[in-house]
Amino acid sequence: MSAEVPVSPRRGLPFGVRAVPREVVPAWLPPLVSIGAIVLALAIGAIVLALVGGDPLAAYGQIARSSFGSIDVFSDTLIKAIPLMIVGLACSVAFRMRLWNIGAEGQFFMGAWGASAVVLIPLVAEDTSRWLVIPLMLLAGMAAGALWGFIPGVLKARFNVNEIISTLMLNYIAIAWNDFFIFGVWSEGGFQMSKTFPKNAWLPRLTDYADYVDWFSGLTTHMGLLFALVAVVVVWLILYHSRWGYEIRLIGDNPRAAQYAGVPIARHTVLVLMLSGALAGLAGMSEISGVVHRLQGQISPGYGFTGIIVAWLAKLNPFVIVIVSILFGALILAGREIQPSGIPKMIQGIILVCLIASDFLLRYRVRLQRVERLNA
Secondary structure, eight states: OOOOOOEOOOOOOEEEEEEEEOSSSSTHHHHHHHHHHHHHHHHHHHHHHHTTTTOHHHHHHHHHHHHSSSSHHHHHHHHHHHHHHHHHHHHHHHHTTOOOOOOOOHHHHHHHHHHHHHHTTTTSOOOOHHHHHHHHHHHHHHHHHHHHHHHHHHHHHOOOOOHHHOOOOOHHHHHHHHIIIIITTTTTTTTSSSOOGGGSOOOOGGHHHHHHHHTTTTTBHHHHHHHHHHHHHHHHHHHSSSSHHHHHHHHOOOOOHHHHTTOOOHHHHHHHHHHHHHHHHHHHHHIIIIIIOOOBSSOOSHHHHHHHHHHHHHHTTTTHHHHHHHHHHHHHHTTTTSSSSHHHHHHHHHHHHHHHHHHHHHHEEEEEEEEEOOOO
């Protein structure tokens, strides 16, 4: 058990503050702490905006209008939220076993590359049915992401290499790998992008079905949303309704007990990082096929790193990840409307800092304690 953390009282005050370790964390506390972290972050952001001469209420109002102001802009918000949902799930799976996968960004890029390879090598004829091309792209993207998770998994399981370092370094290799193809092998006219995919490699959008449902007209949300929601259910079933998921959670909560119970920790390390990588690869496939429609360098505004914040803010709950992803998708989308455009990123950073700091409240109860002073 952790020792109490005393804090000396300030001179002249009759009380002090001490932190008492929690033995049990109430179920209601994590969501309350997360909400409190967001509120505090928004308050700090408002103070910063006010100090530099901005209008916090106007800025936050514009963020809300540009992300949720109509069904059309909400559709655009969902497009930004889709990769965050899937990457958030990827991070949460690894984090649940206390494997710190910081490589979701690289796995995202590899997933995009794998999906693109189906079209650009090509592995299928150009007139192949969409309903065959898209599953092939999905499998190729997930396989490429899983490979990028397999490497740090083996390094961790066999040689105890710190997965934070290995996954982080693999991000740069994945981006360089993509650059090799978009600047050379698959470059269109020497530009840093491939040719546009044929229409049979595009994920269907809601607006494509406007002939059947009138209000779908103009809505650009694509089939990646379905992939994300299915992934949420699958991850939830794995983690909370399967033996493998129980063993993953057991390793994360108490690795010594898991080892004593005969749980194969090394094998699970490899498999969990592969699953995490496959999910991040699915996010890359979804973005490249549903939004960008070609392989290029700027396909991610940092989805892999923002997904870490999403997973942590959702307390690794697959269903809460959906809600948090929509909120962060709104911040990313609002970056196009708010000047300077760094304001949404600043808010994301403040949320992350507040979120990390708020973990203290989950581990300790803060109490005021009267201090008895001796007479001089």
